[in-house]
Amino acid sequence: MSEPVRLDLMPLDQFGALGLHEKNAYLQDLADTFCARTGRETLELSKDALSRLRRFYSRRSLADLKVAPEPTNALEQALRDLGEAVKLNERRPDIVGALTAELPAPVLREAPEDDSQLSFFVPSIYDAPLKDDVNLMDVAPFSLGKAKRGGEIRYELKDCIITIDGSASAGLATVFDYDIFLHMVTSLAEEARRYRLNLDKGLRTDAPARVYRPNSSHILKFCRRSSGGKQYKDLESALDRLQGTRIKILNLTGGSRREVVAMPLIQTFKVISKTTTGNIDQVEIGIPDWVYNGVVREKGNPQILTLNPEYFLITQGIGRFIYRLARRAAGKTGIARYGLKELHKRSGSLQGLPQFAFQVRQFVSSTRVFPFPDYELEIVEGKREEILVMRERKPDAADVPLGSGAGAPELPLA
Incomplete structure (x- = not known):
């Protein structure tokens, strides 16, 4: 079992004293470090992601010990240091969890x-x-x-x-x-x-x-x-x-x-x-x-x-299911398309369609950062629902839009 990721976090007071742009720059550096330690490629955080991470980082904990604003003796200084250490240790899993949620997970181990x-x-x-x-x-x-x-x-x-x-x-x-x-x-x-x-x-x-x-x-x-x-x-x-x-x-x-x-x-x-x-x-x-x-x-x-x-x-199991489906369906034409309802139907998933569709979107998003074996994946808008497009990765087809391929069979048979 892999060791949990440990990050060296800036003290809360020091983080709070930073300006907005400085906080964002620090959080981006933290995200880059996290990516390096978890095998992810670096990714620029969005404004929404940075806002959520700032809230996670600044959140107070029950371990916040009440001491004078500025320590006046060695005991108060020790209590302040202890409280800060406890808060950092308690907040570290929050920060790691937030980064995990905001950054794409590797497609391949x-x-x-x-x-x-x-x-x-x-x-x-x-x-x-x-x-x-x-x-x-x-x-x-x-x-x-x-x-x-x-x-x-x-x-x-x-x-x-x-x-x-x-x-x-x-x-x-x-x-x-x-x-x-x-x-x-x-x-x-x-x-x-x-x-x-x-x-x-x-x-x-x-x-x-x-x-x-x-x-x-x-x-x-x-x-x-x-x-x-x-x-x-x-x-x-x-x-x-x-x-x-x-x-x-x-x-x-x-x-x-x-x-x-x-x-x-x-x-x-x-x-x-x-x-x-x-x-x-x-x-x-x-x-x-x-x-x-x-x-x-x-x-x-x-x-x-x-x-x-x-x-x-x-x-991920959903990723393996999609690969096998792509290999089967896109074999003759190099491209296949499935509506998310049909994909859900063929997955056997116990999740409801909204939760399943969210998981598929998250996985497809991850493949933009971490390449999926053999196929490019994209979700496009269809007439009635979203469509997962699976296209075989070929050097001479790099400029062909994923949403094209109208002649591809929707449900190809053997």
Whole structure:
């Protein structure tokens, strides 16, 4: 867990003696320091932000000790110094919290220190592109938050109804649990690629296995996570949620886009071995038939898409949902647009539409300071509602306005 940000604050009396422009300049310097210590790019504070920060900074606390305006002896001076120290310590979290609220949060977390150093024992899966199942990328087949969530998520789309159910004990899988699913699909896709290459060479070879046995360290490395003890402990809980989360799809059109099936995100899992500290060392994961058939037995191209490895560094669940949707919807034309009502519908979020829309606006605003992987995001005014525009980032399209692209499909199908 990262250490809280500590700022060296100017004494309250000294701050109060500054003129308005001097206060603003000091607060801007404070914001620049905060950005440097939290991995943010520096940003000029607006007049409203500066006004709010001045109020936070000048607010008195209950720890304000009553002493004479000017100390007349050593005891009064000590009490004054003590009171000022207490006030600064109590006000510091307020200032940090205010700066956090006023400045955009990083879109991506920092990669682990050993991110670029592949272990000798790490299989070649780490050189394979990250893959996701294309048929699940236009909705969130998981909870967007980290907190436990029960019940179900129901998506009523034009061509089908999708229901996501979690187990009563473990709850729904989260967007961060889904990293393990991506590891499974990517591993299988790499095995299938080698299998087809051998077939093309006329070599006799076995089809990819329907189970695979990754080490927990391999999963964590693939997902670009640190290898701390908590990460290992969280793996088993994540596997419980993935195994207990089932997807039921009812096709409404009779087409071939999706079948009428009920399927788990992972078929089974079994802990094969543990470390001396009791953490998972190796696990066996059963690959569901619908995943296996889509990757290995699919005629023509497998039903998977490559994701940017920086997907794993996206800090917010809403950001990961938007990336997967953009990758799915903007794949053919390079641009896609979704109204915020439709976006809310496809996110499975428990938030009301106003709160969800606010969160999307905040996230899109952050991407202007911290670039989002592969796509430029913008919210534009539509005829009836605001529209999220997702455009693939291409050097030769830098001068094309984000709001353009009238020919882009609103709800593209596979």
